[in-house]
Amino acid sequence: MKIEIVENNIVLVNPSNENFEIHPLWLRERAKTESLVDKYNDQRLYDPSQLDQKLKIKKASMSNGNLNIEFTDGVKFEYEVNNLIYEINKKEPIENVVLWNSSLNKKPTAVYQKDIFETKAMYDLLQDFYKYGFVIFKKIPTEDNYIVNFANSIGTIRPTNFGESFSVKSVPEPNDLAYTSIALTPHTDNPYRKPIPCIQLLHCLENEVKGGLSTLVDGFAVAEYLRKNHKDIFEILTKTKVRFRFVDKSIILENWGELIELDENKKIKQVRYSTRLDYVPALEKNELTLFYEARKLIADLYASSKFEIRFRLNKGDLLMMDNHRLLHGRTSYDTSEGKRYLKGCYIDHDSTEGKLRHLERKFSLKWKK
Numbered sequence: 001m002k003i004e005i006v007e008n009n010i011v012l013v014n015p016s017n018e019n020f021e022i023h024p025l026w027l028r029e030r031a032k033t034e035s036l037v038d039k040y041n042d043q044r045l046y047d048p049s050q051l052d053q054k055l056k057i058k059k060a061s062m063s064n065g066n067l068n069i070e071f072t073d074g075v076k077f078e079y080e081v082n083n084l085i086y087e088i089n090k091k092e093p094i095e096n097v098v099l100w101n102s103s104l105n106k107k108p109t110a111v112y113q114k115d116i117f118e119t120k121a122m123y124d125l126l127q128d129f130y131k132y133g134f135v136i137f138k139k140i141p142t143e144d145n146y147i148v149n150f151a152n153s154i155g156t157i158r159p160t161n162f163g164e165s166f167s168v169k170s171v172p173e174p175n176d177l178a179y180t181s182i183a184l185t186p187h188t189d190n191p192y193r194k195p196i197p198c199i200q201l202l203h204c205l206e207n208e209v210k211g212g213l214s215t216l217v218d219g220f221a222v223a224e225y226l227r228k229n230h231k232d233i234f235e236i237l238t239k240t241k242v243r244f245r246f247v248d249k250s251i252i253l254e255n256w257g258e259l260i261e262l263d264e265n266k267k268i269k270q271v272r273y274s275t276r277l278d279y280v281p282a283l284e285k286n287e288l289t290l291f292y293e294a295r296k297l298i299a300d301l302y303a304s305s306k307f308e309i310r311f312r313l314n315k316g317d318l319l320m321m322d323n324h325r326l327l328h329g330r331t332s333y334d335t336s337e338g339k340r341y342l343k344g345c346y347i348d349h350d351s352t353e354g355k356l357r358h359l360e361r362k363f364s365l366k367w368k369k
């Protein structure tokens, strides 16, 4: 893709598509002189809807990868051509997703250092997070509820009725099965919330038991497997909206959604799965027969040795996972063997995406490819 000037018109030359003229107003509202945008926050100091609708380009020239334009209203600006193409391509900071199953031989892992959040290493880790849906940080300090600092250094923590952070250990009268020692089959967290938590952090403070292994499954890989091999099942799981429900003494939370949610291009957008708290509507009997068959198959795949990985979280390890893509769980453990204590919290996707864009800008990585 490149940009050319043809008789004062700016044309996008696109080998895989038709060339088209870039609208003068589109360019004009991207001009960033000091009088047009605030230098501290990059926000417009004028209302672009009030620009002359008949505005044209008066003069245009190209030099050293920059496009110089003078508009008929007198504004002049020098654009970086790469910048314009990046925006026209609607490029996102995230590189390609890598679907995985239990043959994944290297878990994305990093040893934590205090100043990591502003480094190129952090950029690479965030890319890994989007590629694989998870990252494990080693040697995170286990004092002073450090997970809160950690979460707030990437983005902003999302508190819930479980608190700003929550303690995952076996307690009497638990308001969630996570706070027991029984096995948890693969699940996504809190599909009953609006909005559903995007990213979950789990930080291991103590682990003295033999069991309590952590499990992870790439829900997108399972969904793609179903799309390829079991069309009817994939179809019903992408069509049926299920109610998820959490109940305790002080609140009842509910939200509805498909076990596999697709976007407008039929790409997988999000998976939901928590058989502890899902309630399918009373559909016609044949439809429900198919739904139950589909749920059984997806449950078997999620729990299968083909898709699930298992590993031990040791003291100091922090698992960061995409709760819209991955399922997590744990094997059961015996509380008489010793302590097992994790801290958990949630952050939003805009935290990690925003941080990625910031680091991309900081290390000038935008035109990497």
Ligand SMILES: O=C(O)CCC(=O)C(=O)O
Residues within 6 Å of the ligand: 168, 178, 184, 189, 213, 214, 328, 329, 330, 342, 344
């Ligand atoms: O105990 C664990 O390893 C995980 C518990 C869990 O699923 C959670 O806290 O969301």
Ligand SMILES: [Fe+2]
Residues within 6 Å of the ligand: 178, 187, 188, 189, 328
């Ligand atoms: Fe969970």
